Amino acid sequence: MPVFTLKINNNTYTVEADSDTPLLWVLRDHLDLLGTKYGCGIGQCGSCTIHVNGNAIRSCLLQVSQAEGMDITTIEGLSEEGYHPVQQAWLEHDVYQCGYCQTGQIMSAVALLKNSPNPSDKEIDAAMSGNICRCGTYVRIKQAIKTASKL
Amino acid sequence: MTKIRTHYNRRSFLKVSAAAGGGMLIGFSWFTGCTSDKKIKNKVAIPNEWFEINGYIKIGDTGMVTIYSPNPEIGQNVRTSMPMIVAEELDVDWDNVVVEQGALDEDAFKNPQFAGGSLSIKLSWNALRMAGATGRRMLLEAAAKEWGLVISDLKVDKGIIKEKNGERVISYGEIASKAVGIEIPEEIELKDSNDFKLIGNSKKNVDGEKIVKGKPLFGLDFKREGMQLAMIQHPPAFGMKLKDFNEDHIKSMPGIVDAFVIDTEIKDKAWCDEKSFFQLIAIVGKSTWQLIKAKEAIKANWEVISEFENSDLHAKYLENALVSGEVNESRKDGDPETAFNKATKVIERTYSSPFLPHNTLEPMNFFAHVTENDAELIGPTQTPKALEDAVSKLLNLPVENISVNMTRMGGGFGRRLYTHFGVEAAVISKKAGTPIKLIYTREDDMTQGTYKPAYQSIYKAGLDENNNLIAFSAKGAGLPEGPVFPNRFPAGTIDNYLAEKIDVVTNVTTGAWRAPRSHFTAGAEQAFLDEIAELAGKDPIDFRLELFDRAINSPVGENNDYDAERYAGVLKLVKEKSNWGQSIAGIHRGVAAYFCHDSYVAEVVDVVLENGKAKVKKVWCAVDCGIVINPDAAINMIQGGVIDGIGHAMYSQLTFDSGAPNETNFDRYQLIRLSQAPDDIEVFFVDSNVDPTGLGEPGLPPAVGALANAIYQATGQRVYKQPFANNMALEKVVG
Numbered sequence: 001m002p003v004f005t006l007k008i009n010n011n012t013y014t015v016e017a018d019s020d021t022p023l024l025w026v027l028r029d030h031l032d033l034l035g036t037k038y039g040c041g042i043g044q045c046g047s048c049t050i051h052v053n054g055n056a057i058r059s060c061l062l063q064v065s066q067a068e069g070m071d072i073t074t075i076e077g078l079s080e081e082g083y084h085p086v087q088q089a090w091l092e093h094d095v096y097q098c099g100y101c102q103t104g105q106i107m108s109a110v111a112l113l114k115n116s117p118n119p120s121d122k123e124i125d126a127a128m129s130g131n132i133c134r135c136g137t138y139v140r141i142k143q144a145i146k147t148a149s150k151l
Numbered sequence: 152m153t154k155i156r157t158h159y160n161r162r163s164f165l166k167v168s169a170a171a172g173g174g175m176l177i178g179f180s181w182f183t184g185c186t187s188d189k190k191i192k193n194k195v196a197i198p199n200e201w202f203e204i205n206g207y208i209k210i211g212d213t214g215m216v217t218i219y220s221p222n223p224e225i226g227q228n229v230r231t232s233m234p235m236i237v238a239e240e241l242d243v244d245w246d247n248v249v250v251e252q253g254a255l256d257e258d259a260f261k262n263p264q265f266a267g268g269s270l271s272i273k274l275s276w277n278a279l280r281m282a283g284a285t286g287r288r289m290l291l292e293a294a295a296k297e298w299g300l301v302i303s304d305l306k307v308d309k310g311i312i313k314e315k316n317g318e319r320v321i322s323y324g325e326i327a328s329k330a331v332g333i334e335i336p337e338e339i340e341l342k343d344s345n346d347f348k349l350i351g352n353s354k355k356n357v358d359g360e361k362i363v364k365g366k367p368l369f370g371l372d373f374k375r376e377g378m379q380l381a382m383i384q385h386p387p388a389f390g391m392k393l394k395d396f397n398e399d400h401i402k403s404m405p406g407i408v409d410a411f412v413i414d415t416e417i418k419d420k421a422w423c424d425e426k427s428f429f430q431l432i433a434i435v436g437k438s439t440w441q442l443i444k445a446k447e448a449i450k451a452n453w454e455v456i457s458e459f460e461n462s463d464l465h466a467k468y469l470e471n472a473l474v475s476g477e478v479n480e481s482r483k484d485g486d487p488e489t490a491f492n493k494a495t496k497v498i499e500r501t502y503s504s505p506f507l508p509h510n511t512l513e514p515m516n517f518f519a520h521v522t523e524n525d526a527e528l529i530g531p532t533q534t535p536k537a538l539e540d541a542v543s544k545l546l547n548l549p550v551e552n553i554s555v556n557m558t559r560m561g562g563g564f565g566r567r568l569y570t571h572f573g574v575e576a577a578v579i580s581k582k583a584g585t586p587i588k589l590i591y592t593r594e595d596d597m598t599q600g601t602y603k604p605a606y607q608s609i610y611k612a613g614l615d616e617n618n619n620l621i622a623f624s625a626k627g628a629g630l631p632e633g634p635v636f637p638n639r640f641p642a643g644t645i646d647n648y649l650a651e652k653i654d655v656v657t658n659v660t661t662g663a664w665r666a667p668r669s670h671f672t673a674g675a676e677q678a679f680l681d682e683i684a685e686l687a688g689k690d691p692i693d694f695r696l697e698l699f700d701r702a703i704n705s706p707v708g709e710n711n712d713y714d715a716e717r718y719a720g721v722l723k724l725v726k727e728k729s730n731w732g733q734s735i736a737g738i739h740r741g742v743a744a745y746f747c748h749d750s751y752v753a754e755v756v757d758v759v760l761e762n763g764k765a766k767v768k769k770v771w772c773a774v775d776c777g778i779v780i781n782p783d784a785a786i787n788m789i790q791g792g793v794i795d796g797i798g799h800a801m802y803s804q805l806t807f808d809s810g811a812p813n814e815t816n817f818d819r820y821q822l823i824r825l826s827q828a829p830d831d832i833e834v835f836f837v838d839s840n841v842d843p844t845g846l847g848e849p850g851l852p853p854a855v856g857a858l859a860n861a862i863y864q865a866t867g868q869r870v871y872k873q874p875f876a877n878n879m880a881l882e883k884v885v886g
Binding site: 001017018020021022025028029030032034035036037038039040041042044045047074075076082087090091094096097098099100101102103106121124125126128129130131132133134135136137138139140141142 | 225226227228355356358359360362363364365366367368369371372374380405406438439440441443444510511512513514559560561562563564592593783784787788790791792793794795798816817818822823824825826827828829830831832
């Protein structure tokens with residue numbers, strides 16, 4: 001089985017996996033980075049959102065062989081203490097219900113705010129509509145993004 | 152103050168502690184802070200010694216308190232609100248509390264450990280209060296004994312016991328070791344609700360910090376040394392059964408450890424046991440991706456065991472049933488037939504909604520380690536006891552030899568009331584001779600067949616020359632159960648009333664889906680009432696309030712399943728809060744109210760037209776669910792219910808062709824997304840001293856009716872068929 005070297009959260013990992021393995025399953029099965037979630041496997045729900053070279057990417061659609069040499073950040077690497085302003089805003093608004101989709105939501109929101117520190121409602125709609133929240137916490141997600149933009 | 156018998160004994164308390172403690176030994180970190188900030192770490196040290204006060208409560212020598220939460224957590228936030236109730240009666244500082252998930256042990260918890268019917272808080276209210284109050288009393292008794300006083304000489308606040316007429320002070324942490332030997336009181340006094348300090352004050356979700364950091368919490372995250380992964384393949388259509396498959400080839404694939412057929416049929420089936428797919432292909436392997444690839448390589452032979460159904464056939468079944476189906480349950484007041492003949496205006500409308508999967512975002516999964524003698528089951532289940540019973544029956548194991556631990560769940564909505572995925576995991580583990588974690592793909596999950604039933608109902612109303620509602624009928628057919636509650640509103644408000652429920656047979660299997668039947672009946676009935684009000688030339692809220700006046704002053708019949716004053720109460724509250732009647736340019740409003748799960752909810756939906764398209768802008772909700780434990784979390788629950796109601800009524804459907812669902816993942820199946828959700832949902836609770844009732848489900852049903860009514864105001868189009876977006880003129884689609 002081929003071996004891949006991945007740069008994730010400023011650490012270097014070596015993994016042995018089929019070359020077509022989606023990065024999602026490498027993170028979850030091989031590296032125990034379990035904050036990145038599986039929801040659909042076809043890039044439709046956003047639960048597996050990570051950052052690749054600073055952009056929000058669905059890790060279920062990126063094969064491990066394509067991920068070599070890229071700068072990958074998962075929820076675990078978002079901040080040293082786990083208190084990125086977006087995470088703080090999520091805590092302040094107690095956004096989550098079941099919580100399953102929220103790491104993906106947070107990763108999408110962080111990427112949005114990096115590109116647009118004071119996003120308009122339309123920009124929030126566009127950046128966040130790839131992330132499904134089955135519990136329907138959308139109102140709080142919108143509020144938390146606005147709070148985070150001020151932190 | 153309420154006095155209740157404790158009906159606990161020391162043995163049962165100790166038993167539960169041992170079982171719950173077992174939850175910590177499995178390598179899963181259940182240990183959870185109660186505040187979503189760093190307070191707890193700075194304030195109370197990790198204890199050197201823990202003292203079990205009773206099965207729900209453990210107090211450490213530093214004053215840290217562990218409270219076990221007995222019920223499954225599916226996102227309804229009981230892991231916060233249940234311990235809050237215990238902590239209230241215990242009189243402990245919430246900042247000193249940590250919460251742990253209790254394992255399945257209903258005898259010990261004296262509490263039904265399930266998440267369904269919006270019943271968790273309602274059914275556990277007394278048990279939780281009793282646990283806290285007995286703990287408090289034992290700690291007080293220990294302190295009194297220590298100081299040579301009686302309990303009435305003492306007072307307690309936030310875990311600090313003080314002498315009323317003296318200087319002595321002792322903390323729960325300091326006295327806990329002595330409370331262990333105190334006799335459990337046979338009778339205990341509970342607080343008056345006016346004295347609540349914690350209940351009614353918003354507390355953050357105890358798992359918040361873990362959620363935002365992406366810590367492993369969910370069943371899908373569970374790992375155990377030596378564990379293998381497993382997947383199943385069920386028949387591709389309803390009406391099919393497995394014959395055989397290319398077992399040797401699958402076994403030879405990379406990373407695949409084993410492949411075989413399992414049979415999960417339980418002879419004496421409970422309501423939540425599998426009804427359709429019993430013989431399954433099971434594959435065991437080392438990694439998820441290798442299992443997915445092996446699954447794709449399956450070549451199976453299936454035999455046809457019953458007729459393949461499709462969506463056209465389903466529509467025909469329902470239409471025929473409404474014409475000539477056998478009525479299973481009914482209610483008749485007065486003489487509806489004569490009244491309809493006498494009526495000057497008669498209106499009749501037909502409403503329908505499709506099958507829907509639950510689509511919890513975390514797909515079904517379960518860990519099982521089954522040996523000849525025992526079974527260990529860990530994962531996301533709303534019904535741990537039913538799972539234990541099912542595994543016991545199928546594998547012929549005594550329940551004492553089965554343990555069930557509950558992980559936090561990535562959504563429930565009724566889906567995880569059903570036991571099949573836990574049972575399948577157990578059977579696979581036994582056959583493979585190894586601990587396994589079964590994982591469903593999204594496609595497995597969406598095609599498995601635990602769907603919201605499909606419904607169609609005909610509503611009919613007659614008005615007299617003074618626009619009084621003199622006749623009303625509701626006839627509902629469902630695959631497989633009719634969506635009619637004969638004794639719910641508007642029963643009791645109309646002299647001539649007929650409700651008929653018709654069940655229709657299908658081989659598509661269904662299950663309870665958030666607010667079963669209510670989500671549909673509320674939408675249909677409340678949209679229909681809007682049309683009646685319009686026909687009568689009355690304001691929709693005034694029209695409903697007139698009906699409730701009738702139910703309050705001279706109800707028709709005796710068996711009416713609601714309290715008309717509380718029903719009217721939420722309508723009046725939402726009317727006031729939303730400034731109903733005030734015309735705002737560009738805002739089009741619809742209203743609805745519904746009673747289910749013992750709670751009353753009224754909602755006003757505000758729709759705006761953006762580029763000619765209708766969009767929900769804001770929703771106003773008034774809720775009467777008795778005492779509210781954790782207000783901000785309760786608001787979240789209602790907000791989620793509203794979005795769930797709007798989303799599914801608007802966009803979602805599962806259709807069938809040749810016995811197989813056409814929508815198998817989120818590329819073809821539409822769930823509501825952020826851009827389609829309202830900007831704001833305001834929630835107001837009726838101030839109440841009534842014991843708490845349901846909250847997880849009642850927010851959903853009225854949203855469907857209020858949405859339909861608002862769409863009509865905005866576009867002039869009445870919508871009868873869900874999903875509304877597919878059944879409206881294209882230029883008027885919301886979103």
